[in-house]
Amino acid sequence: MAKEIALVIHNGVQALDVVGPLDVFAEADAMVPIGQGYRCLLVASSLDPVRGSNGMVLMPDLSFAQASRDFHTVLVAGGPTLPEASADEALSAWLRRWGVRAKRHGSVCTGAFVLGHAGLLDGRVVTTHWQNAPRLAAMFPHARVEHDRIHARDGALVTSAGVTAGIDLALALVAEDHGQALALACAKRLVVVAQRQGGQSQFSPLLTPLTDPETPVGRVQAWVIDHLREPMPVRRLAEIAGVSERSIARAFVSELDVTPHEFVEGVRIDQARKLLEASDRALKAVAYDCGFASPEQMRAAFQRRLGTSPGRYRDSFRSSQVA
Known part of the structure; x- marks a missing residue:
């Protein structure tokens, strides 16, 4: 029997959060015997047309009232306005009653905020778009928000990072249901990678926020940026700030939620x-210019902070003028 998937949509939904996963499940359905694949249904508060954030109009298959049954998988699609939106009580009630009864329930991108309003994130490991992850963590402090994950699984709860990461999540669910070979075949058909290298931090802006240059932390930040090749023990940073080592360490944690060492490493990664x-400069030269002791140290920092290597990062993001 086909697995029924309910994909919850709403006005302002991100179209890719909907059509990306749907296309994965449709490809999988076409590759397995009839009746063993998926039946995907769009669910909304009513049967009225839903307009996406890009202007696309989507037609729900079922209203909440009509979707009063068990599904195999329930996913809430995201949308640009969801992080600031108040709770939709009808949607929250439907998720609490029917979403949690599914074998799997979860979200794509900022759909995680809807799950949070429904009380379904407490004590769970989740992810969302990198840009909205800090807000999700602040709004739902009992959730464990993983900022760098492409998708996360915690028991029956599944969540994905931003936008196209819904495709990654759907491929992972297909692999779970039908095996990795079928998921790989779907990925090839859609011309996407079956499993991305690295996390979503590699897509985010620079890692190091700057603060008031007149403060001790601000003075250190400015000096670090201008002296990347120099050694930077905490003692030296404290001298620049004009405070004790303990004070500068406390100030960084208090103002930026990072240690001085983490800040310095972040600046070096940003510059790299x-x-x-x-540019197409050799990795050894890039490492030297950014203050890393060796290409190996730079590689370890990239792997730890971005989940990928410098070489793979360059292959993914190098400007077309350089290539």
Whole structure:
């Protein structure tokens, strides 16, 4: 019997959050014997047309009242306005009653905020778009928000990172249901990678926020940016700030939620990203210019912070003028 998938949509929904996963499930359905694949249904508060954030009009298959039954999988699609939107009580009630009864329930992109309003994130490991992850963590402090994951699984709860990551999540669910070979075949058909290298941090802006240059932390930040090749023990940073080592360490954690060492490493990675995107310089030269002791140290930092290597990062993001 085909697995019924309910994909919840709403006005302002991100179209790719809907059609990306739907296309994955449709490809999988076409590759398995009839009746063993998927039946996907769009669910909304009513049967009225739903307009996406890009202007596309989507037609729901079922209203909440009509979708009063068990589904195999329930996913809530995201949308640009969801992080600031108030709770939709009708949607929350439907998810609490029927979403949690599915074998799997979860969200694509900012659909995680809808799950949070429904009380379904407490104590769970989740992810969302990198840009909205800090807000999700602040709004739902009992959830464990993983900022860098492309998708996350915690028991029956599944969540994905931003927009096209819904395709990654759907491929993972197909692999779970039908095996990795079928998921790979779907990925090839859709001309996407079956499993991305690295996390979503590699798509985010620079890692290091700057603060008031007149403060001790601000003075250190400005000096670090201008002296990347120099050694930067905490003692030296404290001298630049004009405070004790303990004070500068506390200030960084208090103001930026990072240690001085983490800040310095973040600045070096940021500069390396710029050079890798804009030039074809040797990795050894990039590492030296950014203050890393060796290409191996730079590679380890990239792997730890971005989930990918400098070489792979360059291949993914190098400017066309350089290639």
